[in-house]
Amino acid sequence: SAAMTWTELEDRVLVGFNHQDVSRLTVKKYLVEAQEDFILETGCLERTKWLYLTASTEYVDLPVDVIAINRVEWRGNRIEPIDIFDDHTLHQTDTSYRTGSTLEYYQQADRLYLRPGTTQTGWLTLWYIYRPNVLDTDTTYKKLSYDTLTAHFVRGETVAGGTSGDTGVVEFDDNDKKTGTLTLSSASGTFQNDETLSGTSNGVATTNGIATAFSTAGDDPDIDEDYRKYLPDYARAQLYEDRAIFDVSDRFMQKYIMNRENVRQKFAERFRSGPMQIKDVMRYGSYASN
Numbered sequence: 001s002a003a004m005t006w007t008e009l010e011d012r013v014l015v016g017f018n019h020q021d022v023s024r025l026t027v028k029k030y031l032v033e034a035q036e037d038f039i040l041e042t043g044c045l046e047r048t049k050w051l052y053l054t055a056s057t058e059y060v061d062l063p064v065d066v067i068a069i070n071r072v073e074w075r076g077n078r079i080e081p082i083d084i085f086d087d088h089t090l091h092q093t094d095t096s097y098r099t100g101s102t103l104e105y106y107q108q109a110d111r112l113y114l115r116p117g118t119t120q121t122g123w124l125t126l127w128y129i130y131r132p133n134v135l136d137t138d139t140t141y142k143k144l145s146y147d148t149l150t151a152h153f154v155r156g157e158t159v160a161g162g163t164s165g166d167t168g169v170v171e172f173d174d175n176d177k178k179t180g181t182l183t184l185s186s187a188s189g190t191f192q193n194d195e196t197l198s199g200t201s202n203g204v205a206t207t208n209g210i211a212t213a214f215s216t217a218g219d220d221p222d223i224d225e226d227y228r229k230y231l232p233d234y235a236r237a238q239l240y241e242d243r244a245i246f247d248v249s250d251r252f253m254q255k256y257i258m259n260r261e262n263v264r265q266k267f268a269e270r271f272r273s274g275p276m277q278i279k280d281v282m283r284y285g286s287y288a289s290n
Contacts, residue, residue, distance in 0.1 A: 005221075
């Protein structure tokens with residue numbers, strides 16, 4: 001069967017409810033909450049991000065969508081996670097950060113620190129579980145491909161074409177080393193091929209083609225189509241709880257949790273390279289598009 005869209009999931013939730021009594025906005029809110037909970041508890045949504053670093057780099061700011069880091073590589077070699085409170089020398093006698101052959105990393109708040117700091121330029125590769133940026137179907141988005149990346153793009157920054165002057169806001173960066181595709185909102189034009197693309201915060205690359213319409217942006221959940229069918233039970237549970245029908249709410253929630261746990265066990269059995277480091281994502285709110 002075809003993968004279910006957000007609209008089709010909403011329709012499934014609304015079966016059995018008076019449509020005039022339940023707004024689609026509320027249903028969508030609970031479905032998005034369900035997806036976030038499902039990802040957080042199961043680790044089922046993963047991506048890879050390539051960050052180009054210069055020599056003498058002490059730390060990098062983590063992408064805003066990081067939930068948990070699964071693996072880190074520097075210049076093609078895996079580096080190991082350490083605990084900041086372990087007995088590791090981080091600074092030299094003059095208080096400067098120690099640099100050398102980077103072998104380890106630790107996470108503190110929203111930064112990833114390298115130990116020792118880098119002495120060469122190169123690629124830092126992150127494999128991590130991520131929190132998706134759920135796009136609004138009422139917003140117009142464009143896709144813009146790039147190559148010759150020299151500094152990674154950051155979600156929320158504004159990018160500008162050096163020749164065209166066109167601008168847009170980065171909503172997602174589908175990145176593979178020096179190439180990738182940006183999803184942009186608020187795009188003022190189509191940009192030009194082979195112009196310098198610079199971000200207000202960090203990103204630098206060269207456009208590879210012009211920006212094109214992304215008409216299906218926000219239509220689908222981010223999790224795999226096999227797992228989308230579990231989300232309506234969470235939404236139904238919340239709707240019945242809102243109406244103080246707690247026995248029915250509990251029944252749907254237990255069904256959701258049982259399915260979520262089955263998926264969590266499936267992902268937990270896979271090989272993971274070292275301990276995962278978890279980032280507190282729930283403090284951002286359970287329903288946010290940025």
